[in-house]
Amino acid sequence: MGPETFYKEARKVRISDAQTEINTFHTSIYFNISNFKLFNTKFGREAGDGLLRKTAALLRTYFPTALITRLNADNFAMLSMKNDPKEAIECVSYQLKSYIGDPSIVLKAGIVYPTREITTSSMSNISHFTDLAHLACGVHARAN
Numbered sequence: 001m002g003p004e005t006f007y008k009e010a011r012k013v014r015i016s017d018a019q020t021e022i023n024t025f026h027t028s029i030y031f032n033i034s035n036f037k038l039f040n041t042k043f044g045r046e047a048g049d050g051l052l053r054k055t056a057a058l059l060r061t062y063f064p065t066a067l068i069t070r071l072n073a074d075n076f077a078m079l080s081m082k083n084d085p086k087e088a089i090e091c092v093s094y095q096l097k098s099y100i101g102d103p104s105i106v107l108k109a110g111i112v113y114p115t116r117e118i119t120t121s122s123m124s125n126i127s128h129f130t131d132l133a134h135l136a137c138g139v140h141a142r143a144n
Helices: 003-019 036-043 045-062 086-100 116-121 126-139
Strands: 027-033 067-072 075-080 107-112
Touching (some): 003 067, 003 075, 027 126, 086 107, 107 126
16 A cells, blocks of 8 residues: 555554543554665666565465555555564564575564554544654664
8 A cells, every 4th residue: 555545544543542431542653675776786676676575475474464664665554453572573673684695684663552542532643653663763672
């Protein structure tokens, strides 16, 4: 799904989250393939396109009900209902690491777990959640 559709659908999900009585909310996750430019240089642009397709396919496999978009180049955003997405992220990361074969090119992920207060107060500002997840992606160590 394209970014425009992603943000439109994600806004609907956030509004629904804010209105629900249960305390399970969709988690915002930002993914970055670090050193993607190196991968393209080393293996060629066609292989880089293949890596992006492989990443998208793995994300869809491990997060089948999530809203997922490729934001640009090697960055993906997701809204997932998984309470703890770390295990799925680690599976995606491990499979990509095997596919790539270069330890300097890895998948990094940033996760934002919203609370009812955060979801209610900024339910329509999906880009805010994506930005927070992006910041978390840059601050925390990569998934292994």
